[in-house]
Amino acid sequence: MHVFTASGVLLGTMALLALIDNNPVACLLWLGAAMMVDGLDGTLARKYEVKTILPHFDGSTLDMVIDYLTWAFIPALFIYFFVELPTHFELLSVFIILLSSMFCFCNVNMKSQDNYFVGFPAAWNIIAAYFYILDFPPFVTFAIILLMAALTVTRMKFLHPFRVRQFMPLNITVTLVWCVCTTSLILSNPTHAAWALWGWVLTSVYFTGMCLWRTAREWFA
Numbered sequence: 001m002h003v004f005t006a007s008g009v010l011l012g013t014m015a016l017l018a019l020i021d022n023n024p025v026a027c028l029l030w031l032g033a034a035m036m037v038d039g040l041d042g043t044l045a046r047k048y049e050v051k052t053i054l055p056h057f058d059g060s061t062l063d064m065v066i067d068y069l070t071w072a073f074i075p076a077l078f079i080y081f082f083v084e085l086p087t088h089f090e091l092l093s094v095f096i097i098l099l100s101s102m103f104c105f106c107n108v109n110m111k112s113q114d115n116y117f118v119g120f121p122a123a124w125n126i127i128a129a130y131f132y133i134l135d136f137p138p139f140v141t142f143a144i145i146l147l148m149a150a151l152t153v154t155r156m157k158f159l160h161p162f163r164v165r166q167f168m169p170l171n172i173t174v175t176l177v178w179c180v181c182t183t184s185l186i187l188s189n190p191t192h193a194a195w196a197l198w199g200w201v202l203t204s205v206y207f208t209g210m211c212l213w214r215t216a217r218e219w220f221a
Contacts, residue, residue, distance in 0.1 A: 008034045008066040015074050024082040024132060027074070028186050031125045032179065034070040038063070039162045039175075064105055068122075072101035075124035079145075083131040086138040093145050097124055100149035115163035116214055120151035123158075133185045133192075133200075157214040159207055171210070178203035 015030035076097040079085070085093050101122035104110060112118050127148060131141055161171035177199055184196035 006062060006066070008037045008063075008070055011037065012066065012070040012074055015070065016077075019074065019077055019081060022081075024078065025186055025189075027078055027082075028125075028129055028132060029183065031070055031074060031078075031128070032183065034066070035125055036179070038067060038070070068101065068105055070125060072098060072105075072122050072124050075128040076101075078128045079124070079131060079141075083128070083141060084135070084138045086142050089138075089142050093142060096145055096149050100152045104152050111160075111163075112157060114166065115160055117158040117160055119154050119156060119158070120148050121158050121160075122152065124148075129182055129186065133182075133189055135190070155215070155218070157211055157218065159210045159214070167210075174203050174206050178207070 011030050011034035015027045015034065018024075018026035018030055076094045079097065080090055080094050100120075101124065104119065104122040107119070110118055110121065127144070131144075136144070159171065161168075161175040164171060181196045181200035181203065185192050185200055188196070
């Protein structure tokens with residue numbers, strides 16, 4: 001299982017090479033593949049009790065290193081090179097993404113008891129895909145970066161579809177639909193098939209609703 005987790009660094013390397021080759025589509029697809037590995041490796045490691053087999057090897061540290069690379073560092077560079085930002089704000093945007101992500105990865109309380117993320121979980125690979133598909137005006141993009149970075153230090157809950165047990169089958173199904181639709185939109189950008197766009201919007205609304213619902217449960221309990 002550690003080898004499976006470590007494959008994320010190979011996928012991240014391919015994403016970085018695609019970025020260097022000025023190929024945003026390939027970069028996002030490699031990051032998406034790394035995201036799927038990250039979504040599965042922890043579940044498989046717990047199922048096969050890898051910790052008892054290799055007690056001296058900390059898989060969680062390995063996972064964190066790869067996650068920072070594929071969820072924050074490479075996506076920050078993607079946004080710098082391929083997403084339109086306000087003039088003179090490009091480098092600042094990268095710094096904001098990387099520094100806020102450091103807080104997320106160092107936060108020992110980043111998970112709630114029911115396995116929701118507490119605060120925005122530095123999912124800049126996903127944000128990068130939204131920026132690429134939606135092509136916001138530069139200052140809107142920068143405002144969203146500021147907002148998501150600020151949410152990193154809040155108590156807002158964000159769904160982990162492979163760890164939250166409540167509605168897990170539905171969460172995973174919606175996640176898979178979102179992945180298919182997102183892949184289609186990235187490959188066809190700037191033209192979008194209606195089925196992919198509607199599927200993407202509806203699944204995005206579902207995830208947003210789940211996050212707001214779980215957050216509201218805590219605030220108004």
